[in-house]
Amino acid sequence: xxxxxxxxxxxxxxMGFPNKFNATQIxxxxxxxxxxxxxxxxxxxxxxxxxxxxxxxxxxxVLHMGHMMNNTLQDVLIRRARMLGLNACWVPGTDHASIxxxxxxxxxxxxxxxxxxxxxxxxxLKHAWDWKNEHGDIILDQLKKLGCxxxxxxxxxxxxxxxxxxxxxxxxxxxxxxxxFRGYRMVNWDPEAQTTLSDEEVVYxxxxxxxxxxxxxxxxxxxTVIIATTRPETIMGDTAVAVHPGDERYTxxxxxxxxxxxxxxxxxIITDTYVDVEYGTGCLKITPAHDENDKMLGDKHNLEFIDxxxxxxxxxxxxxxxxxxxxFDARKLVVAELxxxxxxxxxKSHTHKVGxxxxxxxxxxxxxxxxxxxxxEELAKPALLAVEDGTVQLFPKKFINTYRHWMTNIxxxxxxxxxxWGQQIPAYYYGPGKQDFVVAITKEDALEKAxxxxxxxxxxxxxxxxxxxxxxxWFSSWLWPISVFDGIRFPENEEIQYYYPTQDLVTGPDxxxxxxxxxxxxxxxFRNQQPxxxxxxxxxxxxxxxxxxxxxxxxxxxxxxxxxxxxxDSVRVGLLLSSSAGNDLLFDESLCQQGKNFANKIWNAHRLxxxxxxxxxxxxxxxxxxxxxxxxxxxxxxxxxxxxHFSKYRISDALMCIYKLIWDDFCSWLLELxxxxxxxxxxxxxxxxxxxxxxxxxxxxxxxxxxxxEELWHNITDxxxxxxxxxxxxxxxxxxxxxxxxxxxxxxxxxTSIRSIRKQKNISTKxxxxxxxxxxxxxxxxxxxxxxxxxxxxxxxxxLPQQSLPFRVGTAAYYLPFSVENPDEEIAKLKEELxxxxxxxxxxxxxxxxxxxxDNAPEQVVKIERKKETDTIEKxxxxxxxxxxxxx
RNA sequence: GGGUCAUUAACUCAGUUGGUUCAGAGUGUCGCCUUGACAGGGCGGAAGUCACUGGUUCGAAUCCAGUAUGACCCACCA
Numbered sequence: 001x002x003x004x005x006x007x008x009x010x011x012x013x014x015m016g017f018p019n020k021f022n023a024t025q026i027x028x029x030x031x032x033x034x035x036x037x038x039x040x041x042x043x044x045x046x047x048x049x050x051x052x053x054x055x056x057x058x059x060x061x062v063l064h065m066g067h068m069m070n071n072t073l074q075d076v077l078i079r080r081a082r083m084l085g086l087n088a089c090w091v092p093g094t095d096h097a098s099i100x101x102x103x104x105x106x107x108x109x110x111x112x113x114x115x116x117x118x119x120x121x122x123x124x125l126k127h128a129w130d131w132k133n134e135h136g137d138i139i140l141d142q143l144k145k146l147g148c149x150x151x152x153x154x155x156x157x158x159x160x161x162x163x164x165x166x167x168x169x170x171x172x173x174x175x176x177x178x179x180x181f182r183g184y185r186m187v188n189w190d191p192e193a194q195t196t197l198s199d200e201e202v203v204y205x206x207x208x209x210x211x212x213x214x215x216x217x218x219x220x221x222x223x224t225v226i227i228a229t230t231r232p233e234t235i236m237g238d239t240a241v242a243v244h245p246g247d248e249r250y251t252x253x254x255x256x257x258x259x260x261x262x263x264x265x266x267x268x269i270i271t272d273t274y275v276d277v278e279y280g281t282g283c284l285k286i287t288p289a290h291d292e293n294d295k296m297l298g299d300k301h302n303l304e305f306i307d308x309x310x311x312x313x314x315x316x317x318x319x320x321x322x323x324x325x326x327x328f329d330a331r332k333l334v335v336a337e338l339x340x341x342x343x344x345x346x347x348k349s350h351t352h353k354v355g356x357x358x359x360x361x362x363x364x365x366x367x368x369x370x371x372x373x374x375x376x377e378e379l380a381k382p383a384l385l386a387v388e389d390g391t392v393q394l395f396p397k398k399f400i401n402t403y404r405h406w407m408t409n410i411x412x413x414x415x416x417x418x419x420x421w422g423q424q425i426p427a428y429y430y431g432p433g434k435q436d437f438v439v440a441i442t443k444e445d446a447l448e449k450a451x452x453x454x455x456x457x458x459x460x461x462x463x464x465x466x467x468x469x470x471x472x473x474w475f476s477s478w479l480w481p482i483s484v485f486d487g488i489r490f491p492e493n494e495e496i497q498y499y500y501p502t503q504d505l506v507t508g509p510d511x512x513x514x515x516x517x518x519x520x521x522x523x524x525x526f527r528n529q530q531p532x533x534x535x536x537x538x539x540x541x542x543x544x545x546x547x548x549x550x551x552x553x554x555x556x557x558x559x560x561x562x563x564x565x566x567x568x569d570s571v572r573v574g575l576l577l578s579s580s581a582g583n584d585l586l587f588d589e590s591l592c593q594q595g596k597n598f599a600n601k602i603w604n605a606h607r608l609x610x611x612x613x614x615x616x617x618x619x620x621x622x623x624x625x626x627x628x629x630x631x632x633x634x635x636x637x638x639x640x641x642x643x644x645h646f647s648k649y650r651i652s653d654a655l656m657c658i659y660k661l662i663w664d665d666f667c668s669w670l671l672e673l674x675x676x677x678x679x680x681x682x683x684x685x686x687x688x689x690x691x692x693x694x695x696x697x698x699x700x701x702x703x704x705x706x707x708x709x710e711e712l713w714h715n716i717t718d719x720x721x722x723x724x725x726x727x728x729x730x731x732x733x734x735x736x737x738x739x740x741x742x743x744x745x746x747x748x749x750x751x752t753s754i755r756s757i758r759k760q761k762n763i764s765t766k767x768x769x770x771x772x773x774x775x776x777x778x779x780x781x782x783x784x785x786x787x788x789x790x791x792x793x794x795x796x797x798x799x800l801p802q803q804s805l806p807f808r809v810g811t812a813a814y815y816l817p818f819s820v821e822n823p824d825e826e827i828a829k830l831k832e833e834l835x836x837x838x839x840x841x842x843x844x845x846x847x848x849x850x851x852x853x854x855d856n857a858p859e860q861v862v863k864i865e866r867k868k869e870t871d872t873i874e875k876x877x878x879x880x881x882x883x884x885x886x887x888x
Numbered sequence: 889g890g891g892u893c894a895u896u897a898a899c900u901c902a903g904u905u906g907g908u909u910c911a912g913a914g915u916g917u918c919g920c921c922u923u924g925a926c927a928g929g930g931c932g933g934a935a936g937u938c939a940c941u942g943g944u945u946c947g948a949a950u951c952c953a954g955u956a957u958g959a960c961c962c963a964c965c966a
Binding site: 847 | 899907908911915916930931932933961964
């Protein structure tokens with residue numbers, strides 16, 4: 001026994017194809033080969049382009065599950081497009097991610113004992129670029145491990161000179177169109193990164209907090225009013241107390257003043273219908289500098305604005321003796337002071353939503369400040385229309401509603417950030433304050449403009465001060481599909497004309513507004529055309545318990561370890577098997593195992609084909625010939641399905657079709673039928689056709705499992721053919737032989753039924769099969785049944801055998817002549833089935849005797865019902881005969 | 889508070905215009921098999937009141953209304 005085993009293993013080794021393979025080796029080998037042959041590189045030519053721009057991952061990023069999902073999908077699409085003969089171009093790149101990267105660099109410097117404040121802008125940026133040059137390509141290298149076939153020669157970075165040039169051009173252009181302006185507004189302030197954030201960069205989380213009731217004494221009176229607040233530390237910034245004008249409890253206090261505790265400032269009681277009478281005491285403190293709604297009231301009632309915070313979230317001089325304390329420490333201290341002075345009446349627990357900075361997780365502070373804004377309303381119009389009229393299609397469609405809602409309620413975009421890592425805003429101040437400025441791409445242009453504007457030709461370069469702020473990261477990425485082809489600086493260049501608009505965009509719904517919507521706006525604004533035709537929105541990758549993957553929970557698998565363990569092909573399959581468009585996917589590692597099993601199955605099928613001994617002199621085996629004819633049609637049928645799935649972005653359905661085609665139809669049916677008896681060589685004709693078929697399987701498989709398919713493509717034969725699978729062609733559709741398909745399918749069902757009876761009755765010998773000559777019959781392939789169901793003869797009989805085991809496929813009845821050991825049991829079974837059929841007949845006949853059905857239902861449907869009726873009657877008669885036989 | 893989507897087998901999900909014997913797939917599970925590609929395998933089986941309640945219809949997993957549960961989006965009341 002051991003000897004045979006060892007002999008087998010030796011044979012394997014000699015043949016060069018052991019029953020296992022090294023996925024990592026294969027991946028490295030072929031990725032290098034593809035790169036060496038420049039297969040991923042695209043230049044404009046006479047073919048139709050198929051373009052995808054990658055959603056640029058942050059340079060700070062490492063490959064997480066979301067990236068893997070996303071980029072696998074893009075790679076599947078781009079590889080298939082390449083095989084379809086399109087000029088496939090996948091533009092890769094990274095995003096400079098200003099806040100995230102700056103935070104990383106600040107942290108790194110801090111670890112070295114260096115404060116950002118001690119560095120000049122230039123010195124800091126040098127550190128930042130060093131960091132980028134060292135770490136920026138990590139994620140791109142990881143994408144290569146996954147097999148992504150990006151055109152790496154085109155790799156872009158949102159802070160590249162060419163990209164920055166586009167950004168500046170756009171800024172100046174929008175400014176000149178009157179869409180960019182400076183404004184003193186309430187913005188979201190991240191006290192940790194010490195910058196503003198756009199509304200989209202604020203994430204709200206439900207937090208348990210406290211609601212404090214504080215007593216304010218009315219001036220020259222013993223009366224008090226009670227206000228409720230979640231932020232008692234902001235009382236230093238209070239400049240009014242508001243009540244509803246119709247609230248009778250406070251009518252007598254209109255026009256009076258109250259004293260703010262601790263600061264002892266007198267502030268007016270104002271009336272405004274904004275105040276909710278029902279809520280709390282109906283009395284509201286107003287802190288115009290630290291709350292959006294309070295600012296609105298402050299503007300309306302001409303209230304004083306008192307800003308009590310420093311940019312880092314500590315209190316400034318307005319905070320009196322709490323000056324320098326952090327806002328949360330100050331809160332505790334203020335509460336303590338109020339408590340000791342008896343002004344604090346009540347503390348209730350209270351859950352409310354708190355805005356957090358998406359990048360730093362710091363609690364966002366509403367803060368009044370001078371910032372740059374972009375007016376969005378006009379820009380949004382064509383972008384909304386494009387989605388509504390179908391010029392741009394969203395998959396899945398459900399996102400259209402969300403999109404519309406956002407686009408019709410769009411607010412101005414705060415585009416300035418108080419950071420250094422990013423594009424510095426090209427605005428130049430020439431006066432003492434920030435009132436007088438010009439906007440220009442270069443300092444020279446700015447100087448010229450400033451001279452004209454001031455009518456002062458002696459103005460010098462050093463009189464200009466460039467705006468310190470940089471632009472929001474998204475202000476460069478919203479131009480991505482245009483700027484990667486230099487389409488803004490050089491609108492007529494060949495590249496942009498050829499590649500734009502791109503075809504598909506694959507990204508997560510979380511950046512639908514951040515990015516997708518804005519790209520649409522910039523596309524229409526700067527090229528009068530949509531930037532892409534289809535947007536495929538993937539779901540979130542969750543863990544098997546449905547939880548979001550996050551660092552805190554530690555439930556996000558190490559992606560590189562997964563690739564290492566299962567191989568990139570298997571991980572891709574694992575991800576894709578469970579990813580329907582737009583729905584979140586619950587990732588379980590077992591899916592990768594399933595992918596690996598599939599890879600192994602294919603590997604071994606190839607090994608079988610490869611190791612067969614071939615006999616040139618033998619004529620083609622009839623069963624094999626028959627089976628090959630069937631498989632070719634089956635393949636065509638599935639190919640059509642796969643193409644259809646692709647057109648609807650049902651990528652996992654497409655993969656499942658291929659999975660079943662290869663595993664079930666190819667391996668379980670075709671190979672089993674073609675396989676000659678042990679020791680007999682295969683005929684050359686069959687083998688050659690088999691290789692053709694296997695190659696076609698590999699073509700279908702390639703977009704999903706690029707590495708393994710490429711490896712087998714080169715292993716399987718040395719005939720002349722396309723040089724590599726990656727640049728070979730996707731199978732083309734051809735005729736389907738429906739007759740063969742249906743006969744084969746009937747045959748397969750018969751085989752399954754016979755096997756089932758064999759299992760039940762524990763029959764392992766060869767048996768004959770009988771059928772009544774009077775019975776209606778379907779076509780089937782005897783040789784196939786003989787081989788796979790161990791049937792040795794097919795007898796047509798005039799009378800039902802006395803003792804037999806019947807089975808039925810459709811309406812065709814067949815019998816295995818066996819003595820029935822326990823007729824009663826069989827009769828009982830048959831009677832049960834008889835009852836079912838009779839009941840079914842009643843239902844069908846009831847339907848058919850209903851004139852409303854016959855009159856209203858489409859003819860085809862009625863016809864089908866009539867067929868059901870005749871079929872069922874025939875079945876009933878068969879079963880009754882079988883019962884009668886057994887009863888004798 | 890406003891809105892969107894979902895709920896189908898143990899799990900993850902399909903189910904297209906309401907109509908095919910429509911209740912499906914993959915995984916898992918159970919039983920049997922195993923020296924000739926693959927135990928990461930083969931063969932066969934079991935498994936669901938389509939969330940619930942009504943309605944429309946000749947006919948509902950599918951359409952409508954309501955309820956429950958969950959997810960997400962938007963806006964936020966101190």
